Structure formats: C-alpha cells, structure tokens
Amino acid sequence: MADQALSRDPQMLYRASLEHMVAADVLLEADLLPLALYAAGLSVECILQAVALRRDPHMEHDARHDLDLWLRKCPMKLQNALKSPPVREDWNELRAFWSNSIRYLSHEGLLSAMRKREAMRRLRGDEKARLKTLIHRVVASAHAVHLKGVGAWNSKNA
Amino acid sequence: MELQECVMAALRERFGEVTDYLDWVPETQRVLGAVASPSFHRKSHKWRQDRLWETLEASLSPEQLEHLGPIAALAPIDVELGAEVFVR
Numbered sequence: 296m297a298d299q300a301l302s303r304d305p306q307m308l309y310r311a312s313l314e315h316m317v318a319a320d321v322l323l324e325a326d327l328l329p330l331a332l333y334a335a336g337l338s339v340e341c342i343l344q345a346v347a348l349r350r351d352p353h354m355e356h357d358a359r360h361d362l363d364l365w366l367r368k369c370p371m372k373l374q375n376a377l378k379s380p381p382v383r384e385d386w387n388e389l390r391a392f393w394s395n396s397i398r399y400l401s402h403e404g405l406l407s408a409m410r411k412r413e414a415m416r417r418l419r420g421d422e423k424a425r426l427k428t429l430i431h432r433v434v435a436s437a438h439a440v441h442l443k444g445v446g447a448w449n450s451k452n453a
Numbered sequence: 454m455e456l457q458e459c460v461m462a463a464l465r466e467r468f469g470e471v472t473d474y475l476d477w478v479p480e481t482q483r484v485l486g487a488v489a490s491p492s493f494h495r496k497s498h499k500w501r502q503d504r505l506w507e508t509l510e511a512s513l514s515p516e517q518l519e520h521l522g523p524i525a526a527l528a529p530i531d532v533e534l535g536a537e538v539f540v541r
Contacts, residue, residue, distance in 0.1 A: 310478070310485065313485060313486070313487075313523035313525060316525075320502075376534040439498070442498070442525060445487050446487075446489075446530075448487075449527070450534060
C-alpha cells in the first residue's frame with residue numbers, strides 16, 4: 296500500500312516529528328491533555344523511526360509503536376545520549392507514561408489511568424491540577440528526547 | 454534574498470553563531486527543520502521556541518512567516534549528542 300511506503304520515508308518521518316511536537320504544544324495550551332501526551336510521544340516515535348530507517352532503509356518494521364525497540368535500531372551514539380543523565384530521566388519518564396493506546400483515551404480515561412498507576416500521588420492540588428502538572432512534565436520530557444533525536448538526524452557523527 | 458537566508462540572517466543578528474539545518478520543502482513552499490546555537494545551551498524548550506519566534510516575527514514579513522514550518526532550536530551539544538544539563 297502506498298501509505299505503508301510513505302510511513303517508512305525517513306525524511307517524511309523527520310518532518311512529521313517536528314509537526315507533531317508543535318501540535319503537542321498547541322494541544323497542551325488548549326488543555327487537551329490526552330492528545331497532547333499522545334502527540335508528544337508520537338513525535339518521539341517518528342524521530343526515532345526517521346533516524347533508524349535512514350541508517351538502514353531495509354530494516355524490518357517490526358518495532359511497532361515500542362519506543363524502546365525503535366531506539367535499539369538507532370545509532371549507538373543516540374542510544375547512549377538518551378540513556379545518559381540527565382536526558383535519561385526524560386527518556387524513562389516518557390517510556391513510563393506514553394503508549395500508542397493513549398489516542399483512545401478521553402480526559403477521564405487518562406485521569407483514571409494515571410490514578411490507577413498512582414502517578415500523581417506526590418503532586419499538589421486537586422486531581423485536575425495534578426493531572427495537568429503530570430502531563431506538562433511528560434511533554435517536557437518528550438521535548439528533551441525529541442531534541443536529541445533531531446540532533447542525531449542533523450549530526451554527521453550519529 | 455531567499456527566505457532561508459532571511460531566516461538565518463535574522464537569527465544570527467539575535468543569537469550570534471547559528472548553524473543552519475533548515476530545508477526548503479517545494480511541495481508546501483515552506484522552510485522548516487532545525488537551527489543550532491550556543492545561545493540555546495541549557496535553556497528550556499519553551500525559552501528556545503519563544504525567543505526563536507519572537508526574533509522571526511520581529512524580522513520577517515507576514516507573507517514570509519506564512520512560509521515557515523516548525524523549526525527545532527538545538528544547542529550544539531544536541532547535535533554532538535554529548536551529555537549536558539537540560540533545563541525544563
């Protein structure tokens with residue numbers, strides 16, 4: 296299918312990652328928290344795919360939506376950068392809270408999911424405020440990770 | 454002057470040393486991509502984006518701004534993939 300070929304185009308994935316990160320910020324500003332979180336993680340997924348597929352266009356597209364698996368297909372320099380402090384914290388936070396299934400959640404669904412994981416326990420304010428704080432924090436982590444991916448894309452040494 | 458050159462001139466005037474990682478995309482007639490500057494080192498994503506767009510909005514015409522897509526603001530260490538302190 297033409298769409299499938301398009302989704303393996305590294306240049307398109309790189310540009311998509313840039314656009315999705317802008318979208319995440321816009322959605323966050325509008326308090327559309329589930330989609331903001333989804334778009335931020337999707338942006339990271341896109342940049343990892345872009346870097347991995349540019350390196351090896353014939354690799355098996357079997358990492359699905361697993362950020363860890365996509366990172367393993369990226370050059371070692373990027374893997375090391377994301378697993379070293381302080382970006383390691385951001386990488387771990389994103390991995391802990393993002394999944395492809397977030398796109399199906401309503402605001403209440405996201406709140407319920409985070410409540411079950413006790414993810415907001417140490418945050419201040421009522422539940423609404425705590426969820427907002429948490430999602431802002433995870434999106435900020437996604438930004439940090441995404442910048443490293445964009446750096447890797449533009450690096451001669453990655 | 455081409456749009457990409459105008460963008461880089463505006464950013465260099467504000468931030469000094471700036472490396473160009475921008476692309477011109479003919480299909481959508483947009484400039485997008487990334488720039489890197491030591492001025493962005495240890496600055497949050499929000500600070501970088503706010504200063505970047507503040508600079509471009511002050512320097513470019515509305516018609517030129519319409520032809521800009523997303524631009525990531527990197528510090529040189531993001532491209533070198535070294536370790537650093539990243540401030541949120």
